[in-house]
Amino acid sequence: MAVPTTEGQQMRIGELSRRSGVAVPTIKYYLREGLLEPGVTRAANQADYGDAHVKRLRLIRALLDVGGVSISAARDVIAALGRTDLEPHDLLGVAHHAVSPTRHPDRDTDAWRDARAAADQFVAERGWRVESNAPARDQLADVIAALHTVNAPEILTELDAYAASALSLAEVEVDNVIARGEPVRMLELVVLGTVLGEALFAALRLLAHEHASMVRLGARMIR
Amino acid sequence: MAVPTTEGQQMRIGELSRRSGVAVPTIKYYLREGLLEPGVTRAANQADYGDAHVKRLRLIRALLDVGGVSISAARDVIAALGRTDLEPHDLLGVAHHAVSPTRHPDRDTDAWRDARAAADQFVAERGWRVESNAPARDQLADVIAALHTVNAPEILTELDAYAASALSLAEVEVDNVIARGEPVRMLELVVLGTVLGEALFAALRLLAHEHASMVRLGARMIR
Numbered sequence: 235m236a237v238p239t240t241e242g243q244q245m246r247i248g249e250l251s252r253r254s255g256v257a258v259p260t261i262k263y264y265l266r267e268g269l270l271e272p273g274v275t276r277a278a279n280q281a282d283y284g285d286a287h288v289k290r291l292r293l294i295r296a297l298l299d300v301g302g303v304s305i306s307a308a309r310d311v312i313a314a315l316g317r318t319d320l321e322p323h324d325l326l327g328v329a330h331h332a333v334s335p336t337r338h339p340d341r342d343t344d345a346w347r348d349a350r351a352a353a354d355q356f357v358a359e360r361g362w363r364v365e366s367n368a369p370a371r372d373q374l375a376d377v378i379a380a381l382h383t384v385n386a387p388e389i390l391t392e393l394d395a396y397a398a399s400a401l402s403l404a405e406v407e408v409d410n411v412i413a414r415g416e417p418v419r420m421l422e423l424v425v426l427g428t429v430l431g432e433a434l435f436a437a438l439r440l441l442a443h444e445h446a447s448m449v450r451l452g453a454r455m456i457r
Numbered sequence: 458m459a460v461p462t463t464e465g466q467q468m469r470i471g472e473l474s475r476r477s478g479v480a481v482p483t484i485k486y487y488l489r490e491g492l493l494e495p496g497v498t499r500a501a502n503q504a505d506y507g508d509a510h511v512k513r514l515r516l517i518r519a520l521l522d523v524g525g526v527s528i529s530a531a532r533d534v535i536a537a538l539g540r541t542d543l544e545p546h547d548l549l550g551v552a553h554h555a556v557s558p559t560r561h562p563d564r565d566t567d568a569w570r571d572a573r574a575a576a577d578q579f580v581a582e583r584g585w586r587v588e589s590n591a592p593a594r595d596q597l598a599d600v601i602a603a604l605h606t607v608n609a610p611e612i613l614t615e616l617d618a619y620a621a622s623a624l625s626l627a628e629v630e631v632d633n634v635i636a637r638g639e640p641v642r643m644l645e646l647v648v649l650g651t652v653l654g655e656a657l658f659a660a661l662r663l664l665a666h667e668h669a670s671m672v673r674l675g676a677r678m679i680r
Contacts, residue, residue: 289608292606292607293607295563295606296603296604296606296607298560299562299563299599299603300562300599300600300602300603301603302558302560321674326666330663330666330667333663334663335656337521337522339522339523340518343478357664360668362667362668363667363668363671364664364667368663368664370663370664370667371664373656373659373660374657374660374664376523376656376660377657377660379523380518380519380524380653380656381653383515383518384519384653386646386649388646389653389654392626392650392654392657393657395625395626395629396626396654396658397661399622399625399626399658400661400664401665401668401669402618403619403622403662403665404662404665404666404668404669404670405669405673406618407615408666408673408674410611411674412673414611424670426604426609426612427609427615428666430603430604431612431615431662432659433596433600433603434600434604434612434616434619435619435622435623437596437597438616438619439626439654439658440591440593440596441591441593441623442585442620442623442624442627443553443651444549444553444586444588444591445585445586445587445627446627446630447631447647448546448586448587450631450632450635451544451546
């Protein structure tokens with residue numbers, strides 16, 4: 235993990251709290267969890283922090299509060315952002331890990347294995363180049379199995395529309411990253427785009443859902 | 458909430474656990490939390506359960522494990538599924554509540570209020586008919602504010618592409634619901650489609666992301 239530079243204004247933890255909007259006990263928690271680098275020790279029980287700490291705290295809050303990632307996933311993301319030896323594509327693994335749900339559906343059933351086979355077939359039919367052990371394959375199988383479980387397999391008829399949307403979005407995102415050119419910035423955008431892009435799409439989907447429902451079902455009710 | 462019918466095979470809680478794959482203590486927890494209707498009491502400390510309980514337990518697991526909703530949101534969803542007085546569009550509110558994050562980003566800042574104004578303008582420019590107090594407006598503002606906070610506003614250039622994808626998906630979903638015709642089934646599909654559709658798209662987005670990255674960045678590395 236890159237050590238934050240301490241250039242610019244130096245401050246005590248109280249001032250760091252005020253400027254970042256993060257409570258002092260929470261800052262201490264992030265220090266213990268290794269999300270935030272220690273300040274420069276000035277005396278016993280006293281450390282100075284810099285602008286890099288303010289910036290880091292804002293990133294942590296964005297990842298946790300808006301991206302919805304866990305503390306340990308946030309730690310991995312932050313560590314990855316400081317590495318210069320990873321190619322953008324490799325970094326995707328870190329970002330995907332961060333947004334993968336920590337829930338554990340039952341995967342030890344024949345029904346789930348059928349769903350996983352269907353997920354693999356779906357990926358293969360599209361010619362998508364995805365590692366055979368990618369966690370997203372299991373996630374897709376989880377949803378396919380769940381839709382059968384709750385007797386709503388007709389939702390799977392939307393799979394092609396979902397996949398086409400997902401692919402066109404992914405291409406826009408990847409092109410946007412490539413357009414930056416500068417490697418370190420590309421890495422940051424891959425990670426932030428994956429984590430915050432998920433939250434962005436989720437919000438837009440709800441808005442679009444309400445609009446489409448109002449236009450089509452709302453009109454239907456009035457008629 | 459509709460009382461599950463007890464037709465078909467009657468069983469004790471141990472058999473219910475075996476058939477549903479849900480551990481007995483977990484079943485008891487769902488009973489206490491009101492997610493699962495009590496069985497029919499046969500004697501002190503003994504109740505019989507039916508097929509409806511097995512079906513309900515599968516729905517609960519799908520909502521919690523795959524949809525990622527909270528216990529209280531699952532309770533609301535299940536209660537809504539049993540109501541016959543809600544129009545599909547009204548039910549969207551329940552479904553949206555279920556998938557809305559329980560996280561609480563700081564919304565008491567000028568930066569956040571600017572982001573919320575930008576979110577409102579974004580919705581207005583598209584002519585989307587969305588209630589002014591819809592939680593998804595706040596969610597969109599959360600992400601816009603976070604992207605500025607982490608100094609990645611260029612991701613917002615993808616907003617139009619995201620919105621177009623979200624809208625075309627929402628139209629497919631709503632049309633799919635309307636095509637069912639049968640009101641009770643329409644309600645179920647609105648709720649299940651909202652909750653599990655989010656998990657479905659998230660999985661497909663990661664798969665598409667990996668594919669697009671491999672094709673464009675992977676090729677770039679080899680070159």
